[in-house]
Amino acid sequence: MQLVKVGICAFGMSGKVFHAPFLKEHPGFFMSAIVERSKEESKSKYPETVIFRSVEEMLQNADIDLVVVNTPVQTHFEYVKMALEAGKNVIVEKPFTIDVSEAEALVKLAQEKNLFLSVYQNRRFDRDYLQVQKIIEAGKLGNLKEVEIRFDRFRTEPSAKEHKENPKLRGSGSLHDLGSHLIDQDTQLFGFPDKLFANVFSMKGPDFANDYFELLLYYKNHLRVRLKSSVFSKEAHYAYILHGDKGSFLQERTDDQEKELVSGAIPSFNEDWTKPLTEPDGILNYLTENSDTERILTSSEPGNYMNYYQQIYEHIVFGYPLPSPAAEIIQNMKIIEAALESSKEGKVVGLKDC
Template sequence: MSKVIKTGICSFGMSGQVFHAPFIYVNPGFEFTAVVERSKDLARQRYPNVKVYTSVADMLADKELELIVVNTPNYTHFEYVKAALEAGKNVIVEKPFTVTTAEAAALIALAKEKKLLLSVYHNRRYDSDFKIVRKVLNEGLLGDVLEAEIHYDRFKEELSYKKHKEVANPGTGSLYDLGSHLIDQGLQLFGFPKAVWADIRIIRKDSVVDDYFELVLYYDSLRVRLKCSYLIREALPSYQIHGRIGSFIKTKSDIQEAQLLRGLLPNSPDWGAEAPHEWGLLHTSIDGKTVKQYLPGTNGNYMDYYQGIYEAIANNAPNPVDPKDAENVIRIIEAAFQSSQEGRVINL
């Protein structure tokens, strides 16, 4: 790689420390050049050569930087992505892309006008569990899919230590936070639906933001149910896909986040490899014979996203996550809130 993309990260909380800096640091196509930390000095302890700024505006004025990662609270995404694009920088923005589809459309138009890359970090496309589900569907092992259910459940009554996530601001709550993952996966597997129904609730004692939702995406002959609850002690399998000739059942088993939290780097041996007890169960018919077996997953690897970003900037390759995909996620979220409030199916 001859080109090195100098990159700045807008904050160094969990997202910066776990999901972005390690991949930028390990990939030779990038340089982790700058970061915003207003009071702490954690980034420089781990990455001694990084420049530390105390504001996003100061970092955006750094002419060296070619790529900015916007990983600040959801309600700030529009403001900071807009500022970064206007400063002539390519941008990766954390999910959810924006709070509204109007904001998303405005940013897509601005990036196009400036001829800059704008990409959304829908990293769960690169989880080992999602990759094997997509492989099973692409190979037609279930026949015509009639029903699918995808879960992202937790068991946590207490509020998050990340205070901004527990304030009733635009863009907070489980549907924006975790629902954006589930919706993106649903759209990647099955396309954009014809309609959506939703039930969105608050179930924790002291919560003021939604922490439970159920969405149903309506297709011609398929229904896709997306579910999340913060009070599920014994979780169901995260993927339950049923087709005309078979079923595939899969746990949520990607280990990358756990590896990153332990301080491992994404060039470590066995990166993203699932344990055999997490393999998905395929029960179907192949060549007229009943097959019931566990399928090993391919390794998860968020580096595939970052390598895609490098190729897009350096070699004009396709954007690994088109921002129009991420805008569609926000469209579904807005329709889901309308459905839950009005108690009806919303046509899309």
């Protein structure tokens, strides 16, 4: 089996939870290097991996084919550029970059170097999103008219993460963070919208980066998609609400992969490494071919973030399609920029010429 040697740029939550466990368990990858600037927390779990004190040192000295850039978004452009110039393929955490110009420059550089650049859009592999995708493809809702996708939390106190909370840092805030997931799911399901209207601000006050956003996306065929997130939501909403001319579907946010990984779960290729649902997590209400009303409770199938790394491996070894290529994610960055403009100016922003 071809072995792909990987270097991880940081060993914070992203490295510990979303990358190292999957690279460790996938037989096609070997974690050659991890950057830890002062600590050696990775040594106990990954003793075979060499610790470097900087990204620069790792790129200069480590035996690696692939680099995972999982540092704060404000450093993504610098480190991705550095890795590409060192001749390495790159996976970069979401959000891809701070703005569109950075994203376009990195995609151009990767193409010039004949290297791949993939954005880690792991929530394409969430059980709840996959269920929504399945329901839409089944066609029971008919022509969709109204869709809402939410990602709410109850976190009324600011985190200690400066790169996410400081409003003076470009790329901070919930729109870049959670918004990059919701926008990606929207564009995967419905494509690029024609225009949008947005409200983006901080409920905690002006001393903090945005923690609330609401985007209304306008599509042809009279479809409207609303993306929303708040940190003042003690009671959970349905994460996905879909209304069509033949029915409706409501889906809870039930994917627990992150929670399980934080608790120490070991991922695998099997879809049963997370705990099974104890009760249905969706409601499908639609008109049958006989115009009878059918209302059923639905249960989503497990998702698996390992599938992202499996697709990366298959791209490297077999030339299969690259998951979430950076060139594709540029459109998501354009929506983020347009949302910030719309919120600032209080107007609808067209996207046709973006």
